[in-house]
Amino acid sequence: MIDLHEMVRRLYPLPRSLTGDGVRETLRQIARDIPLEIHEVPSGTPVLDWEVPLEWTIRKATIRTLSGDKIVDWADNNLHVVGYSQPVNRLVSRAELARHVHTLPDLPDAIPYRTGYYAQSWGFCLSHSHWSSMTDEIYRVYIDSDLVSGSMSYGEAFFPGNSEDEIVVTAHVCHPSLANDNLSGIAVATALAARRNLSGPGRLGLRILFLPGTVGAITWLAHNEFKLDRIKHGLVLTCIGDTGPFHYKQSRSNAPIDRAVAHVLNNGEHEFEIRSFEPYGYDERQFCSPGFDLPFGCLMRAVHGNFREYHTSLDDCAFVTARALTESYQVVTRLVDLLDANRKLLRQDGRGEPQLGRRGLYRALAGQADAGGATQMDLLWVLNLADGNHSLLDMAERAKIPFARLDAAAVIAEQHGLIREVD
Template sequence: MKMYELLKKIYPHRMSPNSPGLDAVVDILKEELPFEVREYQGGREHNGWFVPLSWHPVKAEIRKGGKLIYDGMSHPLGVIGYSRSFKGKVSLEELKKHLFHHPKFHDALVYHCDLFYKSGQKNWGFCMPYNLVKTLKPGAYEVELTTVHAPGTMKVADYLLPGDSTDTIVLNSHTCHAGQANDDVAGLVVAVEVMKRLAKRKHRRFSYRLIAAPEHFGTVFYLADLPDKVRKTFRAAMFLEMLGNDNRLALQESFTGEAEIDRAAHHHLRHNFPDYFSDKFRTIVGNDETVWEAPGYEIPTISLSRFPYPEYHSSRDTHEIIRDDKLEDSANAVLGIIDVFETNRVMKRKFTGLIALSNPKYDLYISQADPSIRPTIPADQLRWNRLMDYIPRYFDGKHTVLDVAVKHELPYHLVLDYVRRFEKKGLIEFA
């Protein structure tokens, strides 16, 4: 299914970290790719994290004098996540303590997920548009809120695509935000599309793994249960989120900001999506990168998003703010970064001394206008001139193609094409 269609099919579900809504989404994902489903029992503890119990609301009515004022079941965000059941008569003052609204969009619902993460807190509540909250008159309100907290397993969808090497690049998106399209069904459908395109390739140098999991809970328990020797094959990870709205790409660096994945991502985006912006670890968005990068794991994890966007964490985050071309650009950005990984290698010379690049038997000189005739040489030609002067020294068994492209501010794929010509002439080999 195409990215936009898949997004429209998934996002209206009532997902939460452990819920029938998430189970339904995992079933949809299995129609797209042969995911293996990993399950973690509700209530299980690791490092102080608890897998939430399977939760969903079944009835959520507020009445006044018998007349229905609000039905929290009318939207997946209408009941606060992990809410307890409550039945009784309350005053308006009391009721208001249990109503949550969006601070800016008075016609919209806010995403309330606090209770999942604060296992000690128990509360009940509704999300209601402020436009309705402000019309409520004093008096007694009858609340009938029924939610189910049940045993059941949290599902993590895991798809492994093997390559020549067991070294693995991980894509991760989260699957726990009810009724929201960009956060993060957009990242999920981009990740699915990238995996489909990688699966079609005849040859892959690295293995790839897509892990679609509830935010934090999913990856905490997934990594806790994964054998060390499998986890140690994870060379880098990309968290993909909020990739369909109309904004430039945002690259959030890994913890060190200096990993190969950082350099590959910066370089690819600079040359292909020049309006992108970037910032340090955890300064743009906060997701599972803290889990991947946790001590003992330390898997370099970047995050790619189109944050910020106004509809974030509200019921306005629908397919209507998603653009097909932005999803497509996002998939291409991820594949471009992956392609740097796939092809980046150390270069080693098989010659000594200076090679006459312009000799027809090598044909490695990048010709340009005679500088004495044309005194103004375009900047990129100057860069190629310089590269030709420097490149013999880079074939030292230490520099990679990416090192050279970054240093000389030239597009990676052009530098790769150029050094491949040296290889074809038998002058270098890739280690």
């Protein structure tokens, strides 16, 4: 399995933005682990109510004293420059510079993350203590950037299933050196794809998208409108590398994935909270817009805007842990496995109970139970609720039995010809 924390550390320094080589290199590194299609969409392409932005490239950025000492260097931390800053190279008074500098007085050692996608300006982000120590009258500011027609990049990995239906998992790839709010989702999504690449097809297809936020999601939606009805379950992954409890934000329209996530979390070992949908957050905003209303939820640990490290240099590789990433990966794989196994079942002949003894079912169960698998009661539940209307998750919820145990019972019953999958 992919070393999740190593991946976070490796991608951390890349200067990601909505567009440009930071995203491109990120996608190239993901593509080392999984078969990834990298799409380039030209600047200016109309996508729904938006258009693909110009491509912003930054090469260098510094603030120097008059004596030439480099006291701020973008090469040290790519949060130092406000995203989409225009080029500049001149002397500025401290007073003028102050209007272009962002700090966080309440977190004096943290560099804030700021971007101004469509603004016509430039800016630096500094820790407040650093800025406080800069007392010269005059500084030389230098940003070597350009904003020109190019393209926006996004990555897509698709693993077909045995049906046309699919699960979509997305992560955003447009934030620079932020570990939880960007890289944790990228790493877990990559590992999920790598696992499916190894395991081969499931019942449902699995599509993994690495998208620049908002305009990337809108672009993908615009270019895939004709096949959106194949999406049966969607999940946005973000901020899942910290050690806090899980938070799941429900879909807009009470989709099956909401119940599936609740079941996985309820039967897991981690603290969690379920939150109602609201039209603010990550790309579920786009997937859940009323003209699409796709069944997307969003899985997080820390919640954007609600944690101290959010959008600052404190959201670094130490804020996310290898253990937390692995836990999150496990939750997501359990979820995907549940969705994949969540079939509807029908008794071949549902009139009365089948005679279990004659069919060797008690022996089969005895073998299972030794291994912590399905019990006789689990089998009775499956046989009773296999009426073509209950999915396995419906059964698990009604019987208050973990999905995996009912699934094991269902497999036995399928093998003995007592039940079969139905649409």
